[in-house]
Amino acid sequence: MARRSLPTLHLLGSSVIVAVSGSLRLHIAFLLAGIPAIIPIYCAAGLIIYATYTIDRATGSKEDTVNKAELSGSNRKIGIAIALFLFVIGAVILAKERIIAAPFVPFLIGGLYSHGIRLHGHRYSLKGGAGVKNAVIGMTWGGTMAMIVWDCADAIPALAIFMYYGVKLFCNSVVYDMKDMRGDAAAGIMTIPASFGVSGSRKMLLGASFGLHGMMAVLLLSGTLRPEWIIMAYSFFSFLVVIGCYNPESELAGSRVQRFIREYFIDGESAIALLIRYLPGS
Secondary structure (H helix, E strand, O other), rough: OOOHHHHHHHHHHHOOOHHHHHHHHHHHHHHHHOOOOHHHHHHHHHHHHHHHHHHHHHHHHOHHHOHHHOOOOOOOOHHHHHHHHHHHHHHHHHHHHHOOOOOOHHHHHHHHHHHEEEOOOOEEEEOOOOOOHHHHHHHHHHHHHHHHHHOOHHHHHHHHHHHHHHHHHHHHHHHHHHHHHHHHHHOOOOOOOOOOOHHHHHHHHHHHHHHHHHHHHHHHHHHHOOOOOHHHHHHHHHHHHHHHHHHHHHHOOHHHHHHHHHHHHHHHHHHHHHHHOOOOOO
């Protein structure tokens, strides 16, 4: 029992950080769009994110036997049951705020992402092809945040949020693919790092980051979005640190420093950016 309970706890805890990070990203989206903070919506979004990622990890896939070996032997039924329960709570909270469709978009796409689509005897996976899974991740979560913003504000800020987080989460997922290259290769998934190498991926991400933040600067200067320069500057800085300093091979070899760089400057980016923004004198 003890041997199985520890992996189950790993499963239940594996999506907490990404859920909290997602809630904080939504708060940043509200700041950029000029929407007053609505804590219940942030909490509901966190529950939806947690449920979606937990179900994906609970259902498992071939690459996860390498990429997430710590989840091996977990009670996946418990993980799915808890995730579904929390999803319902999140969806009800959003429904009370008159946000109906948004929670179901990541949930349904997450199911297709985990299991794929079977047509005429062939299985088509949203994880397949260099950049396909990254585009799915970026468009799903960028689109979900944009839908929530649109329900609370106008279409133009929502489209800007879709662009910002769509590209940003695309780039973040490519960094995670660098770490997961072994498991993805074993499963036959040709990710961007597997196709272009770590060096080629870095150059691609650098260009995307310059282009994205340059466009965001234009939107902030034009008044389309609120001038949250501290948040945007830290967003640019943190990703430059990841591109310049992160070495996935060293992390796989056991480097805690490399793991810290990846987690602190990607998963922790929103928390640190908001902390700096709310410091006295900022």
